[in-house]
Amino acid sequence: MTRPPDTAPNDRIRGLLTRGEGRLVWTIGGISVFTNLLMLTGPIFMLQVYDRVLSSKSEPTLLVLFALVAFLYTVFGVLDHARARIGARLGAQLHDRLDPQVFAAALNTDRMRAARAPAELSGLQQFASAPAFMALFDFPWVPLFLGIIALLNPWLGLLACLAALLLAGLGMANIRASRAPVGQAQTSAYRADRMTRQIAQHSPELDTMNMRAGALSRWQGQRRQALDHALALSDTSGRFGAIARALRLFLQSAILAAGAWLVLRGQLTPGGMIAASIILGRALAPLDQLIGGWPQVQLARAGMASLRDLLSHNPARACARIRLPAPRGQLVVRQLGLQAQTGARRVVLRDVGFALEPGQVLGVVGASGAGKSSLAAALAGHWPPDRGEIRLDGARLDQYPPDQLGAALGFLPQRVTLFEGSLRDNIARLDPAASDTDVIAAAKATGAHDMILSLPDGYATLVTAEETRLSGGQIQRIGLARAFFGDPVVIVLDEPDASLDAEGVRALGTAITAVRDRGATVVLTTHRVELLQGCDMTIRLERGAMVRPRPPGGETARRHTATRSVPQSLQAPVLTDAGQIRFPWEAGRNGAPR
Structure with a gap:
């Protein structure tokens, strides 16, 4: 535990x-x-x-x-x-x-x-x-110093209190004046930095499609806006800081003059006059530092x-989280609903539900924007449900410790990202303790082993954040190997055939069959007929909702029903003579489309 x-x-x-x-x-x-x-x-x-x-x-x-x-x-x-x-x-x-x-x-x-x-x-x-943080610890001592000045002479103590109140009022004005510039400067700086990273990451596309001038203009606009907000904040802070320093020096001179007047009247010693001026400077120093460092x-x-x-x-x-028993791969989704986290919180998925036993494969199809990638992200634990639930072996995904859930899941996002390091590191999920045997096994399972060996440095090929010399298909195969690494019990693949050639698609189909035979549950979004025909069941998403299917009748579904308890609500598609994907519930009894 x-x-x-x-x-x-x-x-x-x-x-x-x-x-x-x-x-x-x-x-x-x-x-x-x-x-x-x-x-x-x-x-x-x-x-x-x-x-x-x-x-x-x-x-x-x-x-x-x-x-x-x-x-x-x-x-x-x-x-x-x-x-x-x-x-x-x-x-x-x-x-x-x-x-x-x-x-x-x-x-x-x-x-x-x-x-x-x-x-x-x-x-x-x-x-x-x-310094502003340390000034917070010095600030409570201001009353002590003011009290010491009052002990030297009550009139000097009153003048010192008025000086402190004057500086405190200046500090309050600084707080009100700098509140908006601080937020604006912070937000604009983050946006400018984000755009800088995007431009650096996609510089080849900018050159190829003649987008460099437009990107430069937008980047300069973002940087100029960030600079303007930073200058506004600097001007506000600098203005109040300069006023505070000048006022503090003037107040020290004022109390020195008042002390000299009291010395002339015989109400204060010369030493008390000098001491009062020095103590007032010390009393006002934390206020001065806080005013100057208030943006921090x-x-x-x-x-x-x-x-x-x-x-x-x-x-x-x-x-x-408490460590639960190792999951077997039973995946149950009930009335799953997702909402976009920005804007008007648009509904992305609503009332999606299905059940998969270990060793079953689910295919998800639908038009662009139907919610396929959102469903994949939710199944991988990246998007907490706003409604409904996702359970793995009876437990919600958020009830598993992150390390246990991560080991049980394999996920291929629609856009594969390779992290800085070697290809071995990327396949091993950046785990330094991963064995070479497991890395090679995952690469062989997805057909990436020979491709990696064809590279000059093989598994030691380095990938940097700035660039990678791998093609889209090679990156996709590395991502697939990473998803299959460690024998996860649930594998979620979002458009796994993207950027793959015919050989890569065949290797992917073989890999899915192999993990299904060892009892892993697979969910994939795809439009490839050869991949969908290997599924035990399929669902179609339209505008975030499932299209209600008719009872199954496909040969693949019947074959796996004999050995596994396939739900009687979903089934695999077939390929028509015209080369189109056709689901059994979309056809009448005579095979004509409804």
Whole structure:
């Protein structure tokens, strides 16, 4: 049994202070106590020099005070450096802890959000070592410094409080003014980066079809928009930051002038005048840093909220599950409904249902946009049902641990993607512990072995993210071998014959027959008659709904009914003399179409 985690991923973000990260945060807070107290070293030294050393003209006192100040500032430097190091490690530990959950959850969401999630997590890591983050720990000490100024003189204390309120008001105005630019800059930057990746990935098509000029224009527009939003954010942040710095310096001079006036009236010592100015500068420093670094704070808050929402909507992938008995391949779909995740949430599938026993093959046909690929994605666990359920050996797909479900499923998407690495790595599903025997067996089963050996580097042929020299048919065969790797009990193939030549289609049919004979369940979307005729049953999708079939009567269905319990609601198609696909329920008793 897999040991469940002591906190859910959503709680790991919301309750950040309850585990290892919390101890680090408390450590930073504890160190901040001493660093802020040590910041009083300078004002106290000034007070002693002006009020004692100069009046007494005692050189030994000056030397002792100077040695003490040197020691205290050394301690301050060590503690401040330690605080920064702990902050950096807090960010690294947070990133390391949440990275697997964010990665797994991002696989179940749309591409835009999936691309943002790692960047948001990295943003949280960087914020943990940023000056604005440390300013949050210094901010609670502002009242203490203001109180010390009030002890020196009540009028100076009142002036210091007014200065702090003025700077705080400026900070509130900065928050309101920068809220919209932060969101716009973040969104436009993600869109520009996404378009950059698309252009780099599809550069050959752009050259071939004379699309480079149009793509460049669109890319420049996206980058210009991102740059404009970034400049707007920089201008807003820079404007308020400059005002805050200038105002802080002016307020320090103002309290120095007020202190000098009090000295002239005999209500304050010269040392108190200098100390009040230095302490006010220290009291206003966290406010100044927060105003200048507020965009970082907003980005960190937005990233945390987005990650919390991402993980809360993907609990199945993010949480550990109990390990169920190894599935045999019984697949039951009941009233399956899917909705598009964007726009008006268009219905993609509705009331789709069928049942497959181990060793049966289901063919799915339908026009483009009928929902075939959506059904394949749902069966592979990539698209959680909005209605109905999918059960594998009696358990919903989300009740299996991700690693157990992944080992039990083989999936070939409509568009095969090879990951950076060797062909062996891609067939082995990036598993470094996979044996060469299993890799070669999967390649032989799908007819890819000889093709791979014909390459100069064979199974060691490298595929990079920028380019691959493999043809579409070769990539398709590698994808098929990956889907068949590890003897999965359920194999879902979305248009597996795409880009395959006649030899490849024959090898695919042989592979499907072999896995069916060993008891695996196969679901494939295709329009190839030779593949459909090898199916135990078929369904047709139209606008996301199943076309209701008549009772079976095909020879293939009858043959497998004798050895397997084939449901009496579906059957295989036949090929007419005209070379068209014809389903038995589409013809009358005399064979004429209805």
